[in-house]
Amino acid sequence: MTVHAEGAGSIAVGGDAINSIFVTGGVNQFFVGQYERLAEAYLSPRALYRELRLDEYTGRDWLVREIDSFLSSNDRGYLLIEAEAGMGKTAFMAWIARERKYVHHFVRLMPDVNDLGVALRNLSAQLIRAWDLRSMAVGGVLGANASRPDFFTEVLYEAADMRDATRPGEPIVIAVDGLNETAALPFQNPLALPSELPDGVYVLATQRTTHLPLVVNTPRRVLRIRPDSPENLGDIRAYLHRMVGAPDLAERLAASGAAPADVVDRLALWCGGVWLVLRYVLAELRTGARSPSELSSLPIGLWQYYARFWRDWQRAHESTWAGVDLPLLVALTAAQEPLTLDLLCEMSRCPDPGRAADLVGDAWRPFLHISGEGTDERYAAFHDSLGEFMAGQVDASALSSAERFFVDRLSVAQREAHRRVAERYLTAWGELPEGLPRLRGDAAAMDDGYGLRHLVHHLVHASEDAVLHSLMALEWPRADAGDEAGPSPASNAWYEVHRARREFAGYALDVQRAWSRAEQVPDKAAAPAAPRTVALELRYALIASSVDSVAGNVPSELLLLLIDHGMLTAAQALELTGEMSDARARAESLSALVPRLTGPAHAEAVREALASVQLVPDGYWRAGELLRLAQVAGPEHHDDLRRIAGGMGRPYERDIAHRGLDALSLPGPVAPVLSGDAHEPRDPAEFLEQYRRRTRRGVATLLIGLDDDPAASGADRHVASSGFVRSPRWRAELLTESARTAPAETREAVLRAALDISLLVGDRQILTTTMGSIAACLAATGAVDMALACASEMPDAEGLARALFAIAAETGEAVRPGLTRRALDVAAALDDPATRGELLRANAAGLVPMAADGSLAPVLADLPGGWRAAVLGAVAVHDEPAQRVRLLADALDIALASPDDGGAVLAGLVAVAPAGLLPAAREAVAAVHDRERHDAAAAALAARLGREGRAEAADEVVGTIRDPYWRMTAEFGAASGLAAAGRADQAAELAARLPSRHWRAEVLASAGRTDSAYAVADGIAEPSGRISALLRIASAAPPGGDRDGLEEARTTLPAITDPVTLGQATIAVALALGRRGRAGDALDLVRMLPDIERENALTRVRPLPGEALAVAVLLARGLPDPVARGRVLASLTGPLVAAGTFDVLDHVRTVLRLLATGARAQLLEVTPGLLPGLLELAGPQGLVDMAAAVTAAYRWWP
């Protein structure tokens, strides 16, 4: 818990999280600290060593032998030492780390045990120092990305390489104490420890006997220290013998007349193998607080010891217990950082600071860890077990009923302590119901920022869930005084106050804490009346992914222009680059910034750019960014760049990077790079020039001048001219480029617009779709009012119209016409005729009554002819037969009368024309002048005539088609139609003309000529082509007879040698097997696919009955990419709910956790798939809450 500052090598880093900036990337969110010298990143354990009295360390030889055995018998791996609280794990790790100079990390030294960046920087700093990995810390300083797991992994491998080069055979051991004390981010190991280790690298870690989500792909062994094992008891006896011989204790024993050997026997027996209690009791004996004669009355075990000690304390100090001692004790154990006595007294509302000082300075000393000096002396519990005891987290079976009652009261007191601390800050900030107005000011930083860092923790432990979730959802309107204008209509208050202080890490941790709390609501079976929180969980998933999504859109050139115009300082620009999640974008921005910076900022930017280049995925992009940086970094950094180049995997990129560096540093021409690919530049200058055109700015230059609007003027002209680019990121890039040519008086406005646009998430369309799906789902459950309320939250009229149509489609006859009419009214007012037409065509089924009563006519009249005909044709399909003919006839007339666009929809009309309208359809098709539209319509007509059995007429129509593809399509359609009409001979005759053999095979199979069909397939030598034909045969002819096309397709797969072709063919066969009801066989094939194709197949193989569904879930869980895993699992939600045998809550939670690691758009895209699960778990109100969560996230991060 305590971090000491002792000399240059051990400067405490407790404040680095405060200045952290937010970086996201890959799978998880990581938090980046300010630049630190290696020494500053190191968490020195010296103070801990003193507290642990390592000079008294005794025993554990057997444990050391086990460790050495593991190291000698495995080439790498994880060795976990597992034991209960108080068994001396930390003391052992401290001793072995000190003795053997192992790289070490003690979780208890972390200011915030969840801030894994602190741990990774600590370990990286030691490895870099120990193995002289200068390229990993240019100038002896860690880059900002040293908090990322991928950086630590990189350091590990570099260290292993250096070891192999300099001291081969020497194991690199990383000692980590207290692995269970830190929370693992979803889908990561605790402290983000890597699953794989380089050769000769070992992790030695201690943990309690609890389940840890540690996934490793290396040898792993668990050593258990059992309290009653002979080895442990032997160590304890040896230790006690040493202690009773020490002068201070020996003197006490002698004075009391106790025989040292008796004391050893009694204590060894009494402690039950638990070391921690010996610390306490020996301290009591040393100070005289306990007499040796009282040893026989000591309770057995740690929890019993605490219970006895504090009950005795209460009895002995009745007068001060309730007012001073207990509040101070629970405040001490509730606090999340070592605190000064003054602050502890304030938090515990202690009326007697003098007594408090006496307690922490004397009687409670053995239970405390004291750091700092003088007025800055700070106090925390020595061992976590004391806090656990106060919170009631004990093995109750070991306690008497009276002791259990006592512990219960303590835990109530501690919960009250948490509540008091939370209340202290909420009151100071102006109360939550009032919107915490003072949180905007200096009050936010009171107590050195303790409240901002730990309020959420205290609310969680006070069980103040309602307050917690209200805090996380508190909204500050942008219009509030003093708030700068921004692109969002409102801000999330807790995010805003952290953002203003660059404390993104703390905010993200709070989101995780609140989210975890929401997940702790018991499941429905256990507590049917418990509130359903799944929508709340979705809110936190949306917050996490929203924050991720806004980071890093700011164009690098925009940063430069903002600096040039005095709108941003260089330091602020540098800080903004730290928010960029994508290493390539970060490297691009930093390299652009470097020439504008001087002094320390310049050095800092170069260091971070070097680190970012290392994190760019190996290959073309890393080489490009490396050479871009080389142009601006200065020759003193070329060695670092050469080290990075030397580590690149592909020879071409490695060579071009080296040659590029040669060109900068060596006189004379540079030899070209050899490459087998003609498209790869051989000259580094040419490579760099090509690469520059592929940077984000390079892409933006391709957009310049594409759509200038001369009618507009001023800044508006630039903004309007960029409107055709819908992606915020790329529109910001374009605006930035156009700002260069903007008149001086408008340039700042253009730049400001570019900055605002770059801070948008830009997923409005997906939001609209999601809201529409929620509304439709609500309507389907009968909650029409809720559905309409949800639809009313739509941000635009198009979204509202879509939602209203969707709601109407899900309602009963009584209300559907009214809702459809309302949707029609909204749709009719939309500006874009194509959007109107598409909406009406897609919702034609509901428009049948409006077509009948004439109310549709005026809306259709405002549509272009093509759309009018398309909508009428679509309505006709859903109408009664008599009306259908009339409507289709009208549609054909309209199409005929609309030469510009009527032909475009003719194919669709012809395909559904009843027999009686075919003459009119032929006439209409013949009248189309546009060859393309004619051919498409004629192909549809030929197929339609085939279905009528009119071979000659179909053939005549085919003869009018010029385009070869449409002719093929027409012949195939006509032949298939004839086969369906029972005209097998004519179908076979027409099939013989088809150039495509698999189409021919399908027609023959449809016509019942399966032998001929198989003969066609057998004639195809190339296996993937044969599989195509066999699948078409299988789809056209039911299984039976001698041959099964589907089975033959399956057994032909191994004949494909090209892996990519094999993957695609395998998916095709698997999907066909699924459709045939052979989901098990389909999934057997899916199992063999590469990851990305497995994901693709798993979302499409349907149906998935019974066991197949369980297999699909297992396969989905095996996908390595978490977003892909989440996407597939989400797609399985409907079948899982329908099966009724799966834990839906667990499933939905897993999906949310997975998708929150990606962009918000990715989460929103799969949300409709999750609706059956959400409905099952939380009912209609859950969906309403979910809609509110979606719109809130959009308000805060549009």
Place this chain on the structure above:
Amino acid sequence: MPGFELVVHHRYTSGSSADLSGHGNHGHSATRPDPDGMPFDGRGSRVVVFPSPSLADLGGVRARVRLRADALAERRTLVEGYLAFSFSIEPDGALLGSVYAGLQWHVLATAPGLVPTGRWVDVSFVYDGLDLMTLSVDGALAASREDNLGRVGGVEWPYGLNIGAWPDDDVRVFDGRMAEVWLWRLRR
């Protein structure tokens, strides 16, 4: 039988690069077309169509171009959807179509010399979203390939749909004129 839906239609001879398909996929270009079509200079010309809902998840594609090539010399892009499909002319006058599926391009090419220079031709490329690719020139089938390649994805940022140039860079730029360009996706 797959059904295709027209999602891009530019008739440059009308003097505009507006989309006639009704999907709003207008072309953006620094060059203005004229009655003789859209000029491409072989160096930096291009028409860009940005990603849009109608260009997402194409499934299959049918692309058709009426063009007059002035010079070949290197690969000339006709239409390319970033990480979806490409349609181009090879230096030897072969027509080439490809789709991106399973993280790899799958190519179909005609024999050399099918695309002449100096006269108007009508070329098309089809992938049916299932198992058939075809190339044709002036109404004659020039090549076909039967392979289960699966669905084609959507046209993505940052480059979108590019007509007359390689999306990534000012290379493989068409040299000549295009009168009309069509693109269909598989009907949803």
